[in-house]
Amino acid sequence: MLKNNQAIYCQRCGTICHEIQDGELKRSACPGCGYIYYMNPYPCVSVLIAGDDGKVLLGRRGTDSIYPLKWCLPCGYIEYNETYVEASIRETKEETGIKVEPIGIINVVSNHFADGVNSIVTVILAKPVETEIKAGDDMIEIGWFDVNAELPDLAFKADAYIINKYKKSFNNKLKMNCLDLLGNRFQ
Numbered sequence: 158m159l160k161n162n163q164a165i166y167c168q169r170c171g172t173i174c175h176e177i178q179d180g181e182l183k184r185s186a187c188p189g190c191g192y193i194y195y196m197n198p199y200p201c202v203s204v205l206i207a208g209d210d211g212k213v214l215l216g217r218r219g220t221d222s223i224y225p226l227k228w229c230l231p232c233g234y235i236e237y238n239e240t241y242v243e244a245s246i247r248e249t250k251e252e253t254g255i256k257v258e259p260i261g262i263i264n265v266v267s268n269h270f271a272d273g274v275n276s277i278v279t280v281i282l283a284k285p286v287e288t289e290i291k292a293g294d295d296m297i298e299i300g301w302f303d304v305n306a307e308l309p310d311l312a313f314k315a316d317a318y319i320i321n322k323y324k325k326s327f328n329n330k331l332k333m334n335c336l337d338l339l340g341n342r343f344q
């Protein structure tokens with residue numbers, strides 16, 4: 158169990174954890190077995206799906222999610238057994254109903270949300286290879302939005318930054334400057 162991202166009960170032995178000072182950081186530690194809980198940002202992906210006409214695909218977040226009813230790029234956590242490229246394809250399919258072809262990495266952003274959830278997000282540029290959109294997973298609505306028109310109320314400032322970057326590239330008829338995708342599993 159976690160409170161403010163600190164473990165209350167040890168996940169190994171069930172003892173109630175206490176707070177220790179580790180340099181400048183406070184961490185949760187178990188007096189029973191000595192385990193120390195290192196809290197790290199969650200690894201996530203988000204996907205900017207670029208249509209040919211300057212439109213991007215956004216989803217409206219469900220009432221159970223953080224920033225409910227606001228809009229965002231398709232996004233989610235990377236599962237343990239998948240690469241970030243696979244995660245981008247899976248999350249997009251789950252949330253928007255369409256298959257995408259990832260093209261490159263636009264940027265990597267760190268989020269520090271008010272509810273204590275921190276994430277590090279690899280932002281992927283992708284193109285749609287299917288057309289029929291359908292809201293799924295924790296999205297209640299999906300839509301294409303023209304980057305030169307007014308956008309709906311966005312949940313994440315990072316998304317606004319990324320969409321604006323895409324808008325500049327599109328309006329200047331430039332390809333987005335992206336890093337190569339490394340979809341393989343290094344061992």
Ligand SMILES: [Zn+2]
Binds near residue numbers: 190
């Ligand atoms: Zn323990």
